[in-house]
Amino acid sequence: MGVAIIGGTGLTTLENLEITHREVVHTPYGEPSGPITHGILHGREVLFLARHGYGHTIPPHRVNYRANIWALQHLGVDRLFAVAAVGGIGNAMKPARIAFPDQIIDYTWGRNHTFFEDDLAHVTHIDFTYPYDDAMRQLLIEAAREAGIDAVESGTYGATQGPRLETAAEIQRLQQDGCDLVGMTGMPEAALARELGMAYATSAVVANWGAGLQPEPISMADIERHLEDGMDRVKQLLGALIPSL
Numbered sequence: 001m002g003v004a005i006i007g008g009t010g011l012t013t014l015e016n017l018e019i020t021h022r023e024v025v026h027t028p029y030g031e032p033s034g035p036i037t038h039g040i041l042h043g044r045e046v047l048f049l050a051r052h053g054y055g056h057t058i059p060p061h062r063v064n065y066r067a068n069i070w071a072l073q074h075l076g077v078d079r080l081f082a083v084a085a086v087g088g089i090g091n092a093m094k095p096a097r098i099a100f101p102d103q104i105i106d107y108t109w110g111r112n113h114t115f116f117e118d119d120l121a122h123v124t125h126i127d128f129t130y131p132y133d134d135a136m137r138q139l140l141i142e143a144a145r146e147a148g149i150d151a152v153e154s155g156t157y158g159a160t161q162g163p164r165l166e167t168a169a170e171i172q173r174l175q176q177d178g179c180d181l182v183g184m185t186g187m188p189e190a191a192l193a194r195e196l197g198m199a200y201a202t203s204a205v206v207a208n209w210g211a212g213l214q215p216e217p218i219s220m221a222d223i224e225r226h227l228e229d230g231m232d233r234v235k236q237l238l239g240a241l242i243p244s245l
């Protein structure tokens, strides 16, 4: 069973990963965000891919989600742990905290969001009632408890188009819709993984309060500081998670 980690903003490399090699994969959907990194993490073989490219140059709406997911599946991955920076909306979603969302609302548009559109033998509708894999979420929850990480164990992720941050009114609307978190990369990534039958779960790291939820403007310096704290915790989390797989 192959395990992969997709790293988001703030996690373009995994320090503890003993890299064995990097593999370029060409896909029918174009090029992934970069070569796939093969290595050993906490004693287990793991694949890693930086969602925005290893130099963090690909904005959320330009990520080739189909190529990334296809390439990982092609290399035998059937369990995919995503890490993603988000804005906090719900009261519990304080900057630098980690959350394991259990639901998604998709506000993105114009992205290549399905494998099921061309050359179909029949029209296919995946079941996406529960967008994240429950067994993988439980593993994350248990790993966080074991590592003593104060994580929020559920929440609804609102996926926005980006790359700009939201307006205050947009965040209010997301709040009314029931979103606890807001991010730009959760979709179509989760749906594409489901389409290819891969188990998928996300560790979201809160970088900032959503627009309008704090009196001062959102600063990149604050985002970077919170992400650094949060990603340190993600690394601890992986230290507990990976040996349990």
Ligand code: HPA
Binding pocket: 085, 086, 087, 088, 160, 165, 166, 182, 183, 184, 207, 208, 209, 210, 211
């Ligand atoms: N909105 C959307 N995506 C994000 C944010 C945000 O406030 N912070 C980090 N990713």
